[in-house]
Amino acid sequence: MDTTLRPTTAGGTGGTLGTRANASSRLVPTRSSGSVDDTAAATTAASAASAAPLRANGSAAKIASGLQDQVAGAQQALDYLERVSNQLEALKGELTAKLAGTRNGSRLQLEVHARQLAQTLAERKKTGGGSIDNNLNYSTKPATQRFRIRGLDIASIKQSAPLNISFSVGSAGGPQMGVNIEPDQSNQEVARALDRALAPMGVHASLDENGELVFSTPESNWSSVKDSIAVSGRGRVTTEELPANLAPQLWNVGTETGNADALRQSLREVVQALERVHRSQAAASAALQAASAQVSDAATPPPDMTIAIDDFGKVAANTDYESLIALTSALVGVSRDRVLALLGLR
Structure with a gap:
């Protein structure tokens, strides 16, 4: 009005x-x-x-505030990814030099760079903007934690089909959601059926790059999920958190000569991580531009x-x-x- x-x-x-x-x-x-x-x-x-128009404008202000949060989150993710990228590039140079046996391949420098990267990765949840997972993949949605349920895999499920499985999540048992698995269903269909059953509980199911069953939930929800999933006929089940692909704290770079195979594996991990970081930087930049444009439109x-x-x-x-x-x-x-x-x- x-x-x-x-x-x-x-x-x-x-x-x-x-x-x-x-x-x-x-x-x-x-x-x-x-x-x-x-x-x-x-x-x-x-x-x-005349109060009504100002209340309507207040709703628009909330929308603009949400867009500003998206801008801030994408910018924070870009800052974090830039820091990780620089450290990975430094590690790549040190590992390459050490494998080549050049004078620049210092054991001490390699250890320092590995510790710095491990520390930065450990700070991801606090400084990464909340949308970068432990494998340095960026998404406009909150970062997720991937995990497996021990004994619940595609092979065992299909071997027991036809099968009805009921899930519950929560310390008090929580609501139960059931799913029917038929013998003629493909692996992808089984994963989709499990995903539909678990989605209302904040958990999702999918197949990983090797075709194995993997579950996921937002990182903020992981602490309340990991020890509270129950499956019909088995009660509480054990969840196994999938570790990050990049783990510099586990590298064996402490000897002067070093293990060549271990160093090559570390170099492969660094190169693969760099590729993911570059993809994430591109995705975060696109999200930042889109959110900034929406903020500008909302402010007009x-x-x-x-x-x-x-x-x-x-x-x-x-x-x-x-x-x-x-x-x-x-x-x-x-x-x-x-x-x-x-x-x-x-």
Whole structure:
């Protein structure tokens, strides 16, 4: 609802303020031919009627705030990935030099770089923006923890088919969700059926790159899931967290000569991690640009708002009595919080 200030004559007592839906927001000087008390009463009524548009703008402010959070998260992810990329490049150079036997292949330098990378990876949940998983993959969704359920794999499930499996998640048992597995279902169909059953509990199922069954849940939910999954007929089951592909803290780089095979494996892990980091940087950059564009669009005032601003400016430029009455009528009841909410949209 937009507020229109217009003269209204009622029994010759004075000007009042009227509101009507879908009217353009134009400020019109109110002619007063009655007492000041009449005008004050009318302006008080108008201030109550004008609250709705500011509440609507408050909703837009919340949307803009959510977009700003997305921008901040993507920027934080990019900063973290840049730091990891630089450390991986340094490690790649040290490992290559050591394998080549050049003078630059210092054991001490290699150990220092490996420790630095391990520390940075350990800080991922705090400094990575919440959307980078332990394998350095970026997503606009919260990072997930992948895991397996011991004894629950594609081979054993299909061997026991036809089969009905019920799952529950929660320390008190929680609601149970069941799924039917038929002998003629493919591995992918089995995974999709399990995923549909577990999704309401915040857990998902899929096949990994080797065709094995793997489960996942948001990292923020992992602590409440890992020890509370129950399967019909087996009770609580054991979950096994899948470790990160890159684990520099486990590398054997402490000897002067070093194990050539171990060093080559470490180099392969570094190269593969660099490829994932570069893909994640591209994805985070695209997400940042998209969110920034949405923030810009949300901050652009609609045409009616621009017209209202122009009209208000014209009335404010006049210092005659009628203009002052119109301005006072428009500003009665406008609090500091409402002004800040409007400014937040710009």
